[in-house]
Amino acid sequence: MTRIIIVGCGIVGAAIAYELSLIPSLEITVIEQKTPASGSTGAALGVLMGVISGKKKGRAWKYRDYSLRRYETLIPELEAKTGVKIPVNRQGIVKLLFEGDNLEKWRQLQQNRQNNNWQLEIWDREYLTNQCPQILDERIVAAVYSPQDRQINPQILTKALVEAATDNGVEFKFGVSVNKILSSAQEEYSQRIMTSQGNLESDWLILAAGLGSTPLTDSVSQKLDLRPVVGQAMKLKVNQDLGLAEFQPVITGNDIHLVPLGNQEYWLGATVEFPDELGNAIAEPELLEKMKADAIAFCPELKNATILETWSGKRPRPQGQPAPVIGKLANYQNVLLATGHYRNGVLLAPATAKEVIDLIS
Numbered sequence: 001m002t003r004i005i006i007v008g009c010g011i012v013g014a015a016i017a018y019e020l021s022l023i024p025s026l027e028i029t030v031i032e033q034k035t036p037a038s039g040s041t042g043a044a045l046g047v048l049m050g051v052i053s054g055k056k057k058g059r060a061w062k063y064r065d066y067s068l069r070r071y072e073t074l075i076p077e078l079e080a081k082t083g084v085k086i087p088v089n090r091q092g093i094v095k096l097l098f099e100g101d102n103l104e105k106w107r108q109l110q111q112n113r114q115n116n117n118w119q120l121e122i123w124d125r126e127y128l129t130n131q132c133p134q135i136l137d138e139r140i141v142a143a144v145y146s147p148q149d150r151q152i153n154p155q156i157l158t159k160a161l162v163e164a165a166t167d168n169g170v171e172f173k174f175g176v177s178v179n180k181i182l183s184s185a186q187e188e189y190s191q192r193i194m195t196s197q198g199n200l201e202s203d204w205l206i207l208a209a210g211l212g213s214t215p216l217t218d219s220v221s222q223k224l225d226l227r228p229v230v231g232q233a234m235k236l237k238v239n240q241d242l243g244l245a246e247f248q249p250v251i252t253g254n255d256i257h258l259v260p261l262g263n264q265e266y267w268l269g270a271t272v273e274f275p276d277e278l279g280n281a282i283a284e285p286e287l288l289e290k291m292k293a294d295a296i297a298f299c300p301e302l303k304n305a306t307i308l309e310t311w312s313g314k315r316p317r318p319q320g321q322p323a324p325v326i327g328k329l330a331n332y333q334n335v336l337l338a339t340g341h342y343r344n345g346v347l348l349a350p351a352t353a354k355e356v357i358d359l360i361s
C-alpha cells in the first residue's frame with residue numbers, strides 16, 4: 001500500500017482525495033483543521049469560467065478543458081454514489097460586453113473554441129434583451145453566451161466528494177491541524193508531519209491547504225508566497241424570477257456574477273480586494289455596497305431585492321507566479337503542492353487532481 005496524506009479539505013483537497021480513491025492500493029488520509037469547505041471554498045460561487053475565459057493555450061487552457069469535461073461525468077457519478085443532489089446550473093454563462101470591449105477579440109475566441117469543439121455565441125443588444133429582459137443598461141453593446149460553461153454549488157460538491165471518498169476507503173481527520181513538515185529534503189521515501197494529534201508518516205504528502213500552505217512550506221524554509229485576496233458576496237431574494245423563468249443562466253457584468261439559485265434567490269459576487277503592504281486583507285463594507293450598485297446599474301430590478309445574507313472569503317493568490325501552483329515542492333521528491341488557485345479553484349479542481357495523479361504515478 002502506498003500511503004498518501006493530503007493536507008486541507010477544500011474543493012481541491014476533496015477532489016484529489018476522491019480521484020485518488022478510485023486507484024487501488026492507496027491508503028489515503030485527509031487532514032483538515034476545521035470542517036470540509038471551511039476555507040476559501042466556503043465563500044465561493046462555483047462559477048466555472050472555462051470556455052468563456054480568454055485562455056487559449058498552454059496549461060491554463062488544458063486545465064480548463066479537462067475540468068469542464070470531467071465535471072460532466074463527475075457530477076452524475078457522485079450523485080449516483082452518494083444520493084446527494086449537487087446543484088448545477090446547466091444554462092450557461094452570459095457575459096455582458098460594454099462600450100470599449102473588443103468585439104473582434106471575442107469573435108477570434110469564438111472561432112478558436114469552435115475549432116476545439118466548444119461553443120460560444122455572440123449576441124447583439126436586441127437578442128440579449130429578448131433572452132435576458134432583466135438586463136437594461138445603455139452602456140451594453142453586446143453579449144457573449146457560453147452554453148457549455150457551468151455553475152456548481154462548491155460547498156455541496158465538496159461534501160459529496162468527501163462522502164464518496166469515505167465510501168471508497170479514504171480516512172478524513174477533521175479538527176486536526178498540521179503544524180509543520182518534519183522530514184528533510186534528503187528523506188526521499190518517507191514524509192513526516194507534526195499534527196495537533198501527534199506525528200504521522202506517509203510516502204507522499206500533498207499540500208492542498210489553500211492559504212495555509214504557506215506556513216507549512218515556511219516550516220521547511222521553502223518560499224511559497226500566497227497572498228489573500230478578499231471576496232465579498234451576498235444572497236438576494238426578489239419577488240419574481242429576474243428575466244425569463246425558463247432561462248436563468250449566470251450573468252456576468254463588469255466582473256460581477258449574478259447566480260440564479262431558484263426560488264427567486266440569487267448570489268451576487270464577488271469583490272476583489274487586494275491585501276495591503278503588510279499582507280493584511282480586510283473586507284471593506286463600502287466595496288460590497290459598490291458591487292451591489294454596479295449590479296443594479298445593469299440589472300435595475302435588483303434595487304428591490306432583499307439581502308438575505310452577506311459573507312466574505314480569502315482567495316489564495318500566488319505572488320510572482322501564475323495560478324495555480326501544482327508540482328513538487330523544491331528539493332522534495334514526494335511532497336506535492338496543489339494550491340494557489342486564486343479565483344478558479346472550483347473550476348480547476350478536477351484538473352488539479354489529474355495533475356497530482358500524473359505526478360504520483
Ligand SMILES: Cc1cc2nc3c(=O)[nH]c(=O)nc-3n(C[C@H](O)[C@H](O)[C@H](O)COP(=O)(O)OP(=O)(O)OC[C@H]3O[C@@H](n4cnc5c(N)ncnc54)[C@H](O)[C@@H]3O)c2cc1C
Pocket residue numbers: 007008009010011012013031032033034035036037038039040041042043044045046047048176177178179208209210211212213216230231232233269270271312313314315316338339340341342343344345346347348
Ligand atoms: C467570494 C469568493 C468567490 C469565489 N468564486 C469562485 C468561483 O465562482 N469559481 C471558482 O472556481 N472559484 C471561486 N473562488 C475561488 C475558490 O474559492 C478558491 O480558488 C478555492 O476554494 C481554493 O480551494 P482550496 O481547496 O485550495 O482552498 P480552501 O478552500 O481554502 O481549502 C484549504 C483547506 O485547508 C485547511 N487548512 C489550512 N491549513 C491547514 C493546516 N495547517 N492543517 C490542516 N488543514 C489546513 C483549511 O482549513 C481549508 O479548509 C471564489 C473565492 C471567493 C473568496
